Amino acid sequence: MNPKAHEPDSLPAPGPTALAQSEALVAQICAEIASNGGWLPFDRYMERALYAPGLGYYSGGAIKFGRRAEDGSDFVTAPELSPLFAATLAHPVAEALEASGTRHVMEFGAGTGKLAAGLLSALVAQGAEFDTYSIVDLSGELRERQRATIEAEAPELAGRVRWLDALPTQFEGVVVGNEVLDAMPVRLFTRVDGAWHERGVAWRDGALAFDDRPVSAAADAESLASIEVDGDYVTETHEAAFAFTRTICTMLTRGAAFFIDYGFPRHEYYHLQRAQGTLMCHYRHRAHGDPFVYPGLQDITAHVEFSGVAEAGVETGADLLGYTSQARFLLNAGITEALAGLNPSDAVRFLPAANAVQKLLSEAEMGELFKVIAFSRGIDDGIAAFARGDRSYSL
Ligand SMILES: C[S@@+](CC[C@H](N)C(=O)[O-])C[C@H]1O[C@@H](n2cnc3c(N)ncnc32)[C@H](O)[C@@H]1O
Structure with a gap:
């Protein structure tokens, strides 16, 4: 075997150091394929490609988040797009803290730290009372970036921030996670001539390649049989995201957990329209x-199946606080009022802010594809961000 990363002509080539890192990761993955009888399930491959210590996309040195390919980044997220995202999310976070009588915030997958810095400042500006802001991220490498962002943008609040190496067994407070569920490994399945196969990864002709094996486990066969689509089909299942949701909702003894991500309820997810699945990679x-x-230099992601996420949370005894589109959630939470608070004659600030809000809300951009799902314990009434347009019934 001569492990070499696949190099497509159409994408900008990485530099020699990055390529060497990718090739080292491919060598590790090849060794694991060999020791696993020549095949790895896709979720294991995805876990290695994203989180292998020092070499995975999130755990290695890739720049990842940013607005332009020229700065070496691969994709942009809502908190990177506009500070108004964090400022608006602060309203439901503050409301949930108050309604549950809790004083702690915990963010999962904090990226560059933009959301943390923005939430910290906005919570204080809104008069919310909270003691700590904990960050949990699989990527140790991002910790330094997060610390630098928070110290630059919210220096007086940096003392309330801590990074956790392990989850507490119990947490009273408000959990947030933007685009975390989509970064969890998925299993891939293909249906060919009516027979389901699990799509894994093998080493073939000097390169990593998909390799499909007939599904044998009864539990897999049973859940795949419930996918009612005709014809050949490729799709994903989301065991890791469901397990993560169960863990968070079990840990949450009082308060709320908000997850924002792209995806659909089950009946829309497993639909003929998505016959090629939703696996997607982002590079520059x-x-x-x-x-x-x-491998290791590009993001790999899949859309979230929100009915399964809802079931996983509710199974733990948590309440489903709400489920709606990002546009509806942000509008309910006051994003247009936040925009109106900026001075329109200050074109240098106002126009980019207005463009970003349009992106966050537009049906053609992030407004409809992205959803917000939230769970709670100990909050008796709903919260304003789900007051209009709650779609929990659709899950
Ligand atoms: C797409 S990035 C989103 C980053 C940031 N929230 C944003 O919106 O810019 C996904 C992040 O989730 C983190 N992540 C994935 N699985 C996680 C887990 N189980 N616990 C904590 N963080 C996780 C990754 O390390 C990565 O930082």
Whole structure:
């Protein structure tokens, strides 16, 4: 075997150090494929490609988040797009803290720290009372970036921030996670001529390649049989995201947990329209479907199946606080009022802010594809951000 990263012509080539890192990761993955009888399930491959210590996309040195390919980044997220996202999210977070009588915030997958810095400042500006802001991220490498962002943008609040190496068994407070569920490994399945196969990864002709094996486990066969679509089909299942939701909702003894991400309820997810599945890779702001391009240097993601997430949370005894589109959630939470608070004659600040809000809300951009789901314990009444347009019934 001569492990080499797949190098497509159409994407900007990484530098020699990044390529060497990718090739080291491919060598590790090849060794694991060999010791596993020549095949790895896709979720294991995705876990290695994103989180292998020092070499995975999130745990290695890739820049990841940013607005342009020229700055070396691969994709942009809502908190990176506009500070108004964090400022608006602060309203439901503050409301949930008050309604549950809790004083702690915990963020999962904090990226560059933008959301943390923005939430900290906005919570204080809104008069919310809270003691600590804890960050949990699988990526140790991002910790330093998060610390630098918070110290630059909310220096007087940096003392309330802590990074956790392990989850507490119990947490009273408010949990937030933006685009965390989509970064959890998924299993891939294909249906060919009516027979389901699990799509895994093998080493073939000197490269990583998909390799499909007939589904044998009865539990897999049973859950795949419930997917009612005709014809050949490729799709994902989300065991890791469901397990994560169960863990968070079990840990949450009082308070609320908000997750914002792209995806659909089950009946829309497993639909003929998505016959190729939702697996997607991002490299230098180009989206494509090949997870074997520059392993460790590109993001790999899949849309979230929100009915399964809702079931996983509710199974633990938590309440489903709400489920709606990002646009509806942000509008309910006052994003247009936040925009109106900026001076329109200050074109340098106002126009980019207005453009970003349009992106966050537009049906053609993030407003409809992105959803917000929230769970709670000890909050008797609903919260304003779900007051209009709650779609929990659709899950
Ligand atoms: C797409 S990035 C989103 C970053 C940031 N929230 C934002 O919106 O810019 C996904 C983040 O989730 C983190 N992540 C994935 N699984 C996680 C888990 N189980 N616990 C904590 N963080 C996780 C990754 O390390 C990564 O930082």
